[in-house]
Amino acid sequence: MSDDTQIGGPSGRFPPTRWSAIVAARGDDPAERTRAFETIVAAYWKPVYKYIRARWGKANEDAKDLTQEFFARVMEKGFLDSYDPAKSRLRTFLRTCVDGFVANQDKAARRIKRGGDAVLMSLDFQTAEGELARSEPPAPGTMEEFFEKEWIRNLFSLALERLRAECEARGKAIHFRLFELYDLEGERKSRLTYEHLAREFGLAVTDITNHLAFARREFRRITLATLREMTANEEEFRREARTLLGVDPE
Amino acid sequence: MKWLSDRTVERLRVAAQAPDLAGTRYRLISHIARGGMGAVWLAEDTALGRRVALKILDVPDASGELAARLLREARILARLEHPGIVPIHDVGTLADRRVFYTMKFVEGRRLDQHLEHVRSLPDRLRLFQRICEPVAFAHVRGVLHRDLKPENIMVGPFGEVLVMDWGLAKILHDPAETAGAAASESTPSAEESSASTRLPVLPGLPSVKASQPQTGHGVVLGTPGYMAPEQARGEVKRLDERADVFALGAILRFLLTPDAARDATIAPSPVRASSESAARPEAAGSAVPRALAAVCAKAMSPDPNGRYASVQELAADLSNYLDGLAVSAYPEGLFGKLARLFARHRTAVLLVLGYLLMRLLLLAWQRR
Numbered sequence: 030m031s032d033d034t035q036i037g038g039p040s041g042r043f044p045p046t047r048w049s050a051i052v053a054a055r056g057d058d059p060a061e062r063t064r065a066f067e068t069i070v071a072a073y074w075k076p077v078y079k080y081i082r083a084r085w086g087k088a089n090e091d092a093k094d095l096t097q098e099f100f101a102r103v104m105e106k107g108f109l110d111s112y113d114p115a116k117s118r119l120r121t122f123l124r125t126c127v128d129g130f131v132a133n134q135d136k137a138a139r140r141i142k143r144g145g146d147a148v149l150m151s152l153d154f155q156t157a158e159g160e161l162a163r164s165e166p167p168a169p170g171t172m173e174e175f176f177e178k179e180w181i182r183n184l185f186s187l188a189l190e191r192l193r194a195e196c197e198a199r200g201k202a203i204h205f206r207l208f209e210l211y212d213l214e215g216e217r218k219s220r221l222t223y224e225h226l227a228r229e230f231g232l233a234v235t236d237i238t239n240h241l242a243f244a245r246r247e248f249r250r251i252t253l254a255t256l257r258e259m260t261a262n263e264e265e266f267r268r269e270a271r272t273l274l275g276v277d278p279e
Numbered sequence: 280m281k282w283l284s285d286r287t288v289e290r291l292r293v294a295a296q297a298p299d300l301a302g303t304r305y306r307l308i309s310h311i312a313r314g315g316m317g318a319v320w321l322a323e324d325t326a327l328g329r330r331v332a333l334k335i336l337d338v339p340d341a342s343g344e345l346a347a348r349l350l351r352e353a354r355i356l357a358r359l360e361h362p363g364i365v366p367i368h369d370v371g372t373l374a375d376r377r378v379f380y381t382m383k384f385v386e387g388r389r390l391d392q393h394l395e396h397v398r399s400l401p402d403r404l405r406l407f408q409r410i411c412e413p414v415a416f417a418h419v420r421g422v423l424h425r426d427l428k429p430e431n432i433m434v435g436p437f438g439e440v441l442v443m444d445w446g447l448a449k450i451l452h453d454p455a456e457t458a459g460a461a462a463s464e465s466t467p468s469a470e471e472s473s474a475s476t477r478l479p480v481l482p483g484l485p486s487v488k489a490s491q492p493q494t495g496h497g498v499v500l501g502t503p504g505y506m507a508p509e510q511a512r513g514e515v516k517r518l519d520e521r522a523d524v525f526a527l528g529a530i531l532r533f534l535l536t537p538d539a540a541r542d543a544t545i546a547p548s549p550v551r552a553s554s555e556s557a558a559r560p561e562a563a564g565s566a567v568p569r570a571l572a573a574v575c576a577k578a579m580s581p582d583p584n585g586r587y588a589s590v591q592e593l594a595a596d597l598s599n600y601l602d603g604l605a606v607s608a609y610p611e612g613l614f615g616k617l618a619r620l621f622a623r624h625r626t627a628v629l630l631v632l633g634y635l636l637m638r639l640l641l642l643a644w645q646r647r
Contacts, residue, residue, distance in 0.1 A: 156282075159282075160282045163282065163284075178285070178288075181288060181292075182282075182283050182285075182288050185283055185288055185291045185292075186281065186282070186283055188291075189281070189283070189291070190281075208294070212290060212291070212293075212294040213287055213290060213291065213294075223306070238306050238307075239301070241307075242297075242299050242300065242301055242307070245294050245295070245297045245299070246299050248291070248294060248295055249294075249295040249296075249297075252295050271337075273292070274292065274295050274296050275292075275296060275313065275318070275337060
């Protein structure tokens, strides 16, 4: 995996089940709060950066500063205390906060306060900028959908990288490769079948079936685990899982 | 971290939803469609070496209400063995406790997509008659479909017609149904009755016991534009074969005037869909023959008593039309009757007229 951000990423810990970054970020344990902060930033920095660029029309450098500054605020204790999962989803809450933050921000004052252009976090804005250039610019009035779409894209990217890392760590790199070929790139190779893959990899068709089932199951598990980190309670988690995957998690 | 295109994100979303078929004889191939309570996947039956469509619930709860609904749908399909109804092969529960059933994989087009390939009016009417056959068969077996619409009708590569999606089916004269309807008669509110949308059996809808997974009186299930008025009002106990006759009338209207029918179904109001003027194809300014327009209007009468009493009656009227005979829905005058007779016996009439003309000419020549 490329190290486009040092926060989260491939070497990031695989989450224990039912750990919530939202709950941990509100807690008193500094180590847990730092970890929660890293998790939230990993999931949201790209959507926030792209949103600031698209919604507010900020220049590249300004958007970088604003993104850094915004997450610095998130890190402050108490920021997430006003978040109520019964009233809105976390991404809606964060997007609203971004809007308020950017609207009220005075660039000069911010730089003085934070010490100019000092980099607070190592985030790969260049990659995010490249991704933004490859995407269709959002139509006016669709910014909420744009932010949500970018959030889902980032969530799946994180889950995919975790899956890759897990498969490699468990000696199942071939499972991930099959998943990539059949489920991710299959559309470009529309005639790709289990039989083709079996021939290419020197495996039985039943092995292809089982390997793909494993990879899909693991991808689903990791996606749900990542989603669980981003939700405050069980009810919100289930609601988000249904929205994202259209299914009720076990 | 690799950038994912919108299409890749969608593929990942589908992959994450993929059911784990381990322990079954099925092998997953691809995603086909998503419905109100689950998804349909293309799978291979490895024991028989054939492709099947696998319908599976979203909810991992084999004893829940949705599971009961899916099983009920499977059992209804199992009792409807007809060439025009997709046959069910198997039913089961996956390791994650999600219920599924498999059925014949139908390769074809939905009626709304197929229509552009059927140009002539007689061909469209014959297609409609083939739609009527399985519905009439189901009625004989005591089953109402309740969600007949072009999207639920498949036309195969050889022109075979299959009526799909029996998820909203109602069993007529079923004691369990009667009991379920009676028990829930007081449950629904006016708001629920007016919420005319398709079957999303999700939290928020009135609950149904797993042992009686039927629709309670007052619950609105169906599709606007194709729902009979009594169905749109949630009068479940009043529903009979004539509710499906109404939907078939709407399908006939769609076959005669696709664009006008689409416009009529956009409005979610059951009032609009069931008004007599909306039912008449000629209301859209089309050149639909009056007799056919009358058949359509009769099938879609707001009052069930004004409709055909059965699908067979509707189909018979269409047969009469195709054969050049009078249709019961259209009382014709003397001129209309003569015109129809002329159209039906055009060759014979022309021969007789030609013969008479020749005799007249011959007579005139002899008298000269």
